[in-house]
Amino acid sequence: MGRDPVRLSRRRVIALGGGAAVSAVACTAAGDPTSPEQPQPGVRPRFPVRTGLDHLVEGGFAALAGARVGIISNPTGVDGRYSHLADLMHAHARDTGGLTIGGVFGPEHGFRGSAQAGGSEGTGIDARTGLTVYDAYNASQATWETLYERAGVQTVVFDIQDVGSRFYTYIWALYDSMVAAARRGLRYVVLDRPNPVGGKAYGPMMTTRFTTAVGKKEIVQQHGMTVGELARFYNGEFLPTDAGRQVELEVIECSGWVPNMMGADTDVPWVMPSPNMPTPDSALVYPGTGMFEGVVSLSEGRGTTRPFELIGGPGFDYHWSDQLNAANLPGVSFREAYFTPTFNKFANTLCAGVEVKVTDPRAFDPIRTAVAMLVEARKFPAFAWRTDSWDAGRPYWIDKLSGSERLRTMIDAGASTEEIVGAWSDELAEFDARRRPYLLYRRG
Template sequence: MDRVPGRLSRRSVLALGGGAAVNAIACGGTDADSVSPAPDDPSLRPRFQVRTGLDRLVEGGFAALAGQRISVISNPTGVNGRYSHLVDLLHAHAQDTGGLTIGGVFGPEHGFRGSAQAGDAEGTGIDARTGLTVYDAYNASQATWESLYERAGAQTLVFDIQDVGSRFYTYIWTLYDSMAAAARRGLRYVVLDRPNPAGGKAYGPMMTSRFTTAVGKKEIVQQHGMTIGELARFFNGEFLPAEAGRPVELEVIECSGWAANMMGGDTDVPWVMPSPNMPTPDTALLYPGTGMFEGVSSLSEGRGTTRPFELIGGPGFDYHWSDRLNAANLPGVAFREAYFTPTFNKFVNTLCAGVEVKVTNSQVFDPIRTAVAMLVEARKYPAFAWRADSWDSARPHWIDKLSGSERLRTMIDAGASTDDIIGAWQEELAAFDAQRRPYLLYPR
């Protein structure tokens, strides 16, 4: 294979093929067929008018919550079309009308107001704006949720958090555990629905019971393709009767105007970062795939840059990676040779070589196929290494926890092709697609 450099310097980047010669080819070439399509331009996309569950709750004068003592599970994403937060709106409504009572707020990973980084929380305290008690619910077990409900005097739970459609994004497991605890205590559970920024199509492998963790607690596929309301209905029908002894009393206040072929950049729903490393709806398109690079120790997933999960690279890689990926003609995506220096997380202050992943057609883009192809090619470099978890000797590879089993890793290590790897989970994906169908709320 081609020579692979060790630690990069900025001078060595030019020696590897960057600089004026490359720019001249890109700007002066005449073969139109060889030019990759430009990435989706968000400013040119149609903006469909969508009303979220929160918008509809406010428009209805909070009638669905009238006379109840409620507790809220939310984070900074719980805003309406004017960027007013659910908790602030509820607090003002309660003060003005006395029509409901707020027993407290529960904050997930990153906290209720969003001041904490990945893997952290804000702690329990008093919210400065409203004076309400905010309970730290990050990593809360179902038993902990029950005790929090008792402390807050909860009767009705209201959930409003923007999900991004990936199994290993932790907010859906906050939803699951809080629903199970509410079912055990006989509480009402209201979900204010929001569009899935990655659309309504399911992709990827199934979680297996051996590899369940906090980033994948139940058997769903890697990109579930449901809104948070649809997923709540799925959890309630498929898992809660066995987990909690009964389903929860669930109400989903649906979005209006959303269809499952709409991506996050296609609607007028305000984008508030669900977490510090999810800056745009386009990040959410990639995350169900490129999030798997958290399971590779030799490659940064772009944390510590302004383009997390879009920039992927490491000090032992080079421009051949982008060349090979572009030659694979993956649907709806192009790869730009990229160099970056992370400011935190992996490879701090170290120059990394790799790719910037650019979605060119969101309707045909498959994030997990794309990431698998990236892993297959990256595995050919001597520098490549899977992340090992020393704290889990029985399941030492983080990639197995992200992908749901050992299959992805062992097939890549054995030299399997992208098509063979993707083909290995098509039967379980089809079964999941059929299983979720009764719980869907929006056109597919």
């Protein structure tokens, strides 16, 4: 059901395989999204895009009228003036009484974003609004149900900027909170945002054996969907089994966005989704270079100003960048780079490696690029995979990131980049076809 996002009806109801109704709320975009406003000389043109939050506010919060609402968000849930959903909704509730906020649920890094990777802010009272903020990081589906009950909510609103990668945990907070909402018979509203790495899917499929908190269900590594489209996919493909029913889902869509736009192409404010995702450039490479979390001998750039763009370690040198540049990978070049992380792997230790420089975002395949990097890095004596002693049956973290043992075993066996990428072509094509009924924004 791909559609032109510029010419959408105000409301329509879509039934996905029976069960609860799913409604998609849309507004008409102003102007032609393929023709950005004329920029100032030397300034990159940016396309005007309205997010789901923008449309919710413009509509006077009518979609939530009379509801007792629970908010799932983090610092990215802002409108075009950087005003946060929770603050806007709190002011509306105070001034009009048109809705009630039962509580706020904070994911990894916390609602206000004060925690590092693998951390949260805990449960407490938000200083600005006085609202109760519940710690929902790593919450199971049963815990989500308990939190909903404690907050007494009838409607759940989700507004978080995703970055398009399977191992970014916000999309699994979306999934688990949807399952819990379906079980409790709650309504679920997603305020949609552009996918900053576009609408194309790449990479290998997650397999059931290797599901973890960084990949809970069978989707490919770069899913190529907005959170609204993902919610529709979850609702149609997974919730009938996992929750026993679909959730009553409503997606308030973006307008002015088409899926060949990257994060830097739009005027949607970029707020760091997490401390190590500072720019749209970070997001562009992350679905691939995030896999270097699975390599113990290489820093993925945490503790630098260019995380996931700077990759290196003490046992590497300029030959790595030379070999990668000789491969002529599409849309990317590699700068010989030296850096000293301030924390995380190799803190205060000089690392040698590469800076990933994307030269053409639309030609760039982040996962193919990262595979080529791994293939060449594996040739260095210093190279070593990360192993987890607490998981004897699945000790390699790279297997959990890539979805199976295949990537690691093929690299160890000396397979080429093309052989490795070709190994997942069929499952990627199958996933791409499977997701199409749930897409809201027209693909080419």
